[in-house]
Amino acid sequence: MPELPEVETVRRGLAPALEGARIAEVIVNRPDLRFPFPDNFVGRLTDAEVQSLARRGKYLLAPLSTGETLIAHLGMSGRFVIERMQDGEAVPGVFYHDHDARAKKHDHLIVTAVKGNQSSAITYNDPRRFGFVDLVPSSALGECRHFRMMGPEPLSPEFTGQTLKQSVAAKQTSIKAALLDQRVVSGLGNIYVCEALYRAGISPKRAAGRISAGRLNRLVPIIKQVLNEAIAAGGSSLRDFSATDGQLGYFQHDFSVYGREGAPCLGCGAPIRRITTAGRSTFYCSHCQR
DNA sequence: CGGGACTCCTGCCAGC
DNA sequence: TGCTGGCAGGAGTCCC
Numbered sequence: 005m006p007e008l009p010e011v012e013t014v015r016r017g018l019a020p021a022l023e024g025a026r027i028a029e030v031i032v033n034r035p036d037l038r039f040p041f042p043d044n045f046v047g048r049l050t051d052a053e054v055q056s057l058a059r060r061g062k063y064l065l066a067p068l069s070t071g072e073t074l075i076a077h078l079g080m081s082g083r084f085v086i087e088r089m090q091d092g093e094a095v096p097g098v099f100y101h102d103h104d105a106r107a108k109k110h111d112h113l114i115v116t117a118v119k120g121n122q123s124s125a126i127t128y129n130d131p132r133r134f135g136f137v138d139l140v141p142s143s144a145l146g147e148c149r150h151f152r153m154m155g156p157e158p159l160s161p162e163f164t165g166q167t168l169k170q171s172v173a174a175k176q177t178s179i180k181a182a183l184l185d186q187r188v189v190s191g192l193g194n195i196y197v198c199e200a201l202y203r204a205g206i207s208p209k210r211a212a213g214r215i216s217a218g219r220l221n222r223l224v225p226i227i228k229q230v231l232n233e234a235i236a237a238g239g240s241s242l243r244d245f246s247a248t249d250g251q252l253g254y255f256q257h258d259f260s261v262y263g264r265e266g267a268p269c270l271g272c273g274a275p276i277r278r279i280t281t282a283g284r285s286t287f288y289c290s291h292c293q294r
Numbered sequence: 295c296g297g298g299a300c301t302c303c304t305g306c307c308a309g310c
Numbered sequence: 311t312g313c314t315g316g317c318a319g320g321a322g323t324c325c326c
Contacts, residue, residue, distance in 0.1 A: 006319060006320090007319060007320090010319075035324090038302075038303090038320095038321090045296085062319095062320080077320085077321095078302095078319090078320090079319090079321085080303090080318065080319055080320055080321095081303085081304075081318085082317080093313055110304085130303095131304045131305065132303045132304050132305080132318090133302080133303055133304080134302070134303070134319095134320060134321080135320090174296095174308085175296085175297090176296075176297075177297060177298085179295080181297080181298085184320090184321095185321095186321080193319055194318095194320085195315060195319060195322070196319095239309095240319080242318080250315065260317095267306090281298085281300065282297090282298055283298095283299070283300075283301095283317095284320095285317080285318085286324095290297075
């Protein structure tokens with residue numbers, strides 16, 4: 005599922021139920037996801053208060069009253085679903101798996117968060133189990149293995165044409181691979197890299213280190229624009245992504261190239277091409293992107 | 295060392 | 311209808 009816009013959509017969906025809530029119950033249905041659950045995971049979470057819910061790249065971060073921060077990564081197919089209860093009654097309009105009978109099968113983690121008279125069951129479901137959760141000391145978040153090497157947030161002022169130029173200057177690899185590298189910039193994935201490069205008119209095959217400062221200066225605001233549009237649309241719903249309340253994002257209707265192999269380029273009409281690099285599909289227009 | 299290929303896992307869909 | 315192969319939003323690891 006999730007690149008930055010989808011994770012941000014999930015964050016916004018979970019925040020009202022989690023921020024300021026006490027974790028009353030934790031159910032773990034298997035020993036591991038991509039990695040084993042941390043030691044004594046249930047004990048370290050139970051009765052902790054969630055101070056806030058933040059996002060870094062494609063990670064969700066929940067700093068806790070215990071001094072640890074709960075980290076979640078959704079991998080390819082992870083998602084969170086909320087069932088909210090108020091005074092023992094389900095809150096109308098909030099769905100729990102109604103839209104998808106497959107969901108219950110891979111419910112790996114269920115957290116009950118209590119806030120005032122509201123209780124929310126928050127379920128992490130992930131068929132492929134490429135996602136994971138972790139608990140790290142809040143005081144050393146930046147030094148933990150997940151964030152130590154991570155590049156700037158693409159929507160932050162620290163991500164500029166200049167900083168991008170600097171981080172890819174020595175790279176022989178393609179601009180596509182460079183932008184997917186979370187050490188260069190954090191949060192981009194296959195969809196939004198394809199879309200941004202199309203809008204910027206840059207070939208995904210072009211060597212990252214050989215792109216002029218001027219073109220990178222134009223690329224960076226385009227990346228921000230694509231991400232902001234996708235966040236505003238609630239992310240992209242391919243296959244199984246939905247927000248925590250079951251609502252579907254709709255940015256997939258605005259794709260210019262992703263998933264459009266053979267369809268006419270919106271700019272010139274030439275067929276969109278698909279190539280495979282490192283096992284990943286890349287969609288682009290060989291006429292408009294140079 | 296940088297960079298590319300391969301790998302983890304399950305589900306779905308097109309094609310036969 | 312049923313099987314098979316290919317493909318999927320990520321990213322760590324291995325090998326050249």
